[in-house]
Amino acid sequence: MSDAPMDNMLELKAVVRRFEQAGETLEVLRGVDLTVGAGELVALVGPSGAGKSTLLHIAGLLERPTEGRVSIGGTDVSGLDDGKRTEVRRRAIGFVYQFHHLLPEFSARENIVLPQMIAGVAKSTARQRADELLRMVGLEQRGTHRPARLSGGEQQRVAIARALANAPSLLIADEPTGNLDPHTAEHVFAMLSAIVRQAKVGALVATHNLDLARRMDRVLEMRDGRLVEYDPGELEPLGDPASLRAETSGS
Ligand SMILES: Nc1ncnc2c1ncn2[C@@H]1O[C@H](COP(=O)(O)OP(=O)(O)OP(=O)(O)O)[C@@H](O)[C@H]1O
Numbered sequence: 001m002s003d004a005p006m007d008n009m010l011e012l013k014a015v016v017r018r019f020e021q022a023g024e025t026l027e028v029l030r031g032v033d034l035t036v037g038a039g040e041l042v043a044l045v046g047p048s049g050a051g052k053s054t055l056l057h058i059a060g061l062l063e064r065p066t067e068g069r070v071s072i073g074g075t076d077v078s079g080l081d082d083g084k085r086t087e088v089r090r091r092a093i094g095f096v097y098q099f100h101h102l103l104p105e106f107s108a109r110e111n112i113v114l115p116q117m118i119a120g121v122a123k124s125t126a127r128q129r130a131d132e133l134l135r136m137v138g139l140e141q142r143g144t145h146r147p148a149r150l151s152g153g154e155q156q157r158v159a160i161a162r163a164l165a166n167a168p169s170l171l172i173a174d175e176p177t178g179n180l181d182p183h184t185a186e187h188v189f190a191m192l193s194a195i196v197r198q199a200k201v202g203a204l205v206a207t208h209n210l211d212l213a214r215r216m217d218r219v220l221e222m223r224d225g226r227l228v229e230y231d232p233g234e235l236e237p238l239g240d241p242a243s244l245r246a247e248t249s250g251s
Contacts, residue, residue: 009169009202010036015068030225036202043213044206046222052206060172061089073169094163098175100155102147108158109143115165133161153184171203
């Protein structure tokens with residue numbers, strides 16, 4: 001078991017990730033320390049290729065670090081075998097991507113029921129929880145609709161509800177509003193952040209969107225394999241992260 005405080009939903013310690021490619025070693029993460037607390041929203045920014053996805057995969061237990069330790073919800077998972085890691089991932093981590101990845105042949109409600117059943121929850125309990133989550137994201141009237149009958153923003157709200165289905169400790173989001181128009185993105189992000197804070201989930205959100213990053217509790221930039229921290233309220237005075245400047249200056 002870990003010595004991580006219980007209110008750290010994610011803790012990475014001295015995480016290194018190297019890739020061996022054509023006889024060359026690429027060190028993408030060079031000693032990353034990171035904590036995400038309960039109810040905390042942390043923005044992860046950085047230029048393309050900086051290693052954000054690699055970091056999200058390690059935090060989401062989809063990949064193992066070459067070195068370093070990972071704790072989820074206060075439990076150090078570094079020594080667990082693949083089967084146990086999958087269990088922790090299903091129970092304790094929710095994922096939201098740029099594209100909703102809902103199953104097209106299932107209704108919104110069924111999309112939220114399924115991950116619970118995979119985690120071993122009884123169907124009646126899973127349905128109750130799905131209805132509760134649909135209410136939470138304001139879609140109680142849309143539960144029977146298949147994804148194709150929902151708007152982009154509604155689809156993403158269902159994806160958020162699905163990610164929260166098993167009451168995870170940690171939410172990992174990769175450009176969660178990247179496929180939405182600015183107005184809808186605003187609405188979906190406001191909903192996401194309210195739920196994260198209320199449910200005391202820790203959220204690690206990779207984004208290129210400066211406006212979004214600013215409204216999170218902390219902004220971390222991946223630079224040269226390490227994380228550099230920015231105070232969201234001080235982004236401009238300190239100078240915006242290079243990646244955000246590049247993304248926002250042309251728009
Ligand atoms: N499986 C792999 N084998 C070899 N190199 C890899 C592998 N996965 C990632 N990389 C390399 O690691 C670096 C970081 O990639 P990563 O996808 O984490 O960046 P990113 O910041 O998420 O980029 P983007 O914003 O474009 O998604 C890149 O140089 C990439 O080519």
